[in-house]
Every structure is written in C-alpha cells, then in structure tokens.
Amino acid sequence: MNHKTRRILVTGSADGLGRAAAQSLLSAGYEVVVHARNPDRATSLRPLLDRGADIVVGDFTDRGAVRRIAQKLNDAKPPDAVIHNAGVWSGPAVMPVNIIAPYLLTALLREPRRLVYLSSGSHFGGHPHPSLAGVDWRGEHAGSYADSKLFVTALAAAVARLRPGVLSNAVDPGWVPTKMGGPNAPDDLELGHRTQEWLATSDDSQALTTGGYWYHRQRQPPHEAVHDQAFQDRLLEALARETGVAIRPT
Template sequence: MARIFITGSTEGLGRAAAEALLGEGHDVVVHARDDERLRAVEDLVRRGAGHVTGDLADPDQTRDVAEQVNRLGRMDAVIHNAGVYRGPDVLPVNVVAPYLLTALIWRPSRLVYLSSEEHLTGRPVLRGQDWSGRESEGSYPDSKLFVTTLAVAMARVWPEVLSNAVDPGWVPTRMGGPSAPDDLRLGHRTQVWLATSSSGEAMTSGGYWRHEAREEPAPAVLDHEFQAELLVALSDYTGEPLAPRPLAPVD
C-alpha cells in the first residue's frame, strides 16, 4: 500500500480522495489550514490518517507543512489538491504552494496537480504577476495554466517521477457551487488512480487528464521555454530552486 499526502483535504475533492484511499487500505496524510479546520477530518484521523496543518497562502507556513510531511517519512505520492477560485490567495495557494511543496518535500514517486478546464483560457504571461497576492488579485485561469505547466515541467525535470495534471470537472463542491453540472462522484477518481494504479496508462508522465482519459492541454503547457521561464520565476520568488535532492532522507 502507498503513503499519500493530499493538500486541502478537509472537504470537497481532497476529502473524497482521502476517504477513497483510506478505504483501499493506503496510508494517507491529510492537510488542514489550521487546527480548527482539522476538526473536519477527525473521523479520518481516527481511521488512521496522519495529519499536518498550515495555511498554504503563507509561504512560511507552507515551508512548515513540508517539514511536517518530511518528519512523517517519504511519501509515495503527493496530490496537490488545495485551491481557491478568487481573492488575493489565488496565486499563492494555486501556484506558489504547489511549487514550494514540490521543492521541499522529499521526492515522491508520483506527483498529481489539480488543474481545470479554465486553464485553456489562461494567459502565458509571467511578467507582472504578483505571486504574493498582496498588491493584485491573480486570475484563476492563469493560475491553473501555471500549475498545469508545472506538472508537465516536473515530468521533464524529474524523469524518474510520474507527474501529471488532472481536470476533475466542474463539480458541486464549495468552490464549484451547487449548480455545477459534473458528477461529484467522478471528481476525485483520476487523482486516486494516478497516485496508486499500476496500470499502463496510469504509469505514464507529463499528461493532462480528465476522468482517466488523457486530453490535450493548452499549447503553452507543452512549451519547454515557457516551462523553464515559469520554474525560474517561482524559484526567484521563493528562493527555493528545484535542485536535485535524494529520494529519501539521509540519516
């Protein structure tokens, strides 16, 4: 069985993925923004889930989340599920946090990043982006274009890691709203499948997926130059380059 860390797992798709993975017998680590939100997954903790806390809108707290995860041991997979739709935290949570956690958590065998169909309307423009969110509100489509590009870039940068992006569909979560037309029961399945399955398709890397089917992402996602520019921009902002690191802690 695999050990899997899921960000933003107190509700919605993150919680659904955690429940499914626990039900399959996997070792799951859930994440909550703070101790108050952690109460929402007390039932999962009682079932054996590990837990970490920290606000992913705050880079310092995100670094602490990475340290908490590393203290629990190497993960087999990380599902970057946490996200916000609007407000000043769009870029910090949707892009900066996944990058920081990727850079700082002991390298897993698999990485799964939550994307969206809206990434297709994102602008591949890095100049002027306010990664801190303090001066200007980021665009949700832009953020999903960036995180999808990050997922595909990691497949090239770390070829020994299976890295993929997932569009879960427009599902009726708190973010998606009650009128969302897609099936909530399908929203978490592709993440779970990519994190654990040994099937041939699931063992591929650098893909953009929807309901266990590979689809074509926005052209910028596959542009190696844009990938490199994004990694440099995030490295410069966070001060954390994607340097080669061991697959597990060294005693």
C-alpha cells in the same frame, strides 16, 4: 524506479474533492496524510484521523507554513505520492494557494514518486505571459484563476521533463458540485476525484505514464503553452526567484 504507493498526502482535504479522495484512499488501505488550513478546519477531519489518517496543518497563503509542513513530512515519513488538491477560485489567495504552495512542496519534499496536480478546464483561458515578472505571486491583489491553473499545469509537465523517474501529471476534475464549484455544477462529484486517486496509486500502464493532462482517466491535449519548454523554463525561473527555492532536475 519502483512507483509503488503506500503513503499519500492530499492537500486541501477538509472538504470537497480532497476529502472525498482521502476517504476513498483510506478505504482502499493506503496510509493517508490529510491537510487542513487551520486548527478549526482540522476538527472536521477527526473521522478520518480516527480511521488512521495523519494530519498536517498550515495556511497555504503563508509560505512559512508550507515550508514547515514540508519539513515535518521530511522529518517523519515522507509521502510516496502527493495529490496537490488545495485551491481557491478567487481573491488574493489564488496565486499563493494554487501555484506557489504546490511549487514549494514540489521543491522541498523528498521526492515523492508520484505527483498529481489539480488543474481545470479554465487553464485554457490562462495567458502564457512573455514575461512573468509582473505576476502578483504574493497575493496582494486578486489573482487570475485561469492563469494559476495554466501555471500549475505547466509545472506538472516541467516536473515530468526534469524528473523522469517521477510520475507527474495534471488532472481536470470537471466542474463538480463542491463548495468551490457550487451546488448546480453539472459534472459528477464521484468521477471528480477518481482520476487523481488512480494516477497516485494504480499499476495500470496508462497510470504509469507522466507529463499528461487528464480528464476522467482520458488523456487530453492541454493549452499549447503547457509543453512549451521555453515557457516552462520562464515559469520555473520566476518561481525560483520568488521563493528562493529551485526545483532540481534528477
């Protein structure tokens, strides 16, 4: 399959790592679709729109909004690659934003050739529940950030297994000084967005691999549950029941 990338969706790109990635990709000559949670946040993206970026707007805590974004992209010009960057650290939006939204976009978009999911070193603290029936997918209570990042890392690996023609990887960007990470975070902000850009665009042999968990362009071993097929299957079944949409193998 041709994995050449021209058009890239970067979710959660109003600030932080998402904005840095979108700016860098625009400068490199790619078509970029930026995403903001609401119209007020979208105004901050005007400098990128003036440079040629397209935009989608929708709150990822609202499943209907995620579906509308997917439909809008499918009806226009679907992306060749998606950097699933949007995320929240705490509160009731953790599961809806960190795992439900990327799952829905993965299931609904007309198969981008490259998928990059933002994970975290915190995913090692997540729990691969024997049963996922009790997980608060709707965000009625505060969710576990570590669990959400374990789930999205396992989602990346599951998509790599089920869709061998798609390059699907997860990235730990490090603890970087963004609004989420805080001003005293010790990692390098510049390095924090380069790996996901590389995986979304590069023809390097390493970047053309799939099913990886990456930190600063180095493939790392993830939580042992990530590549446990039984856990992946339980996760996908739970998400399909919850959303009414299944990820189809290809």
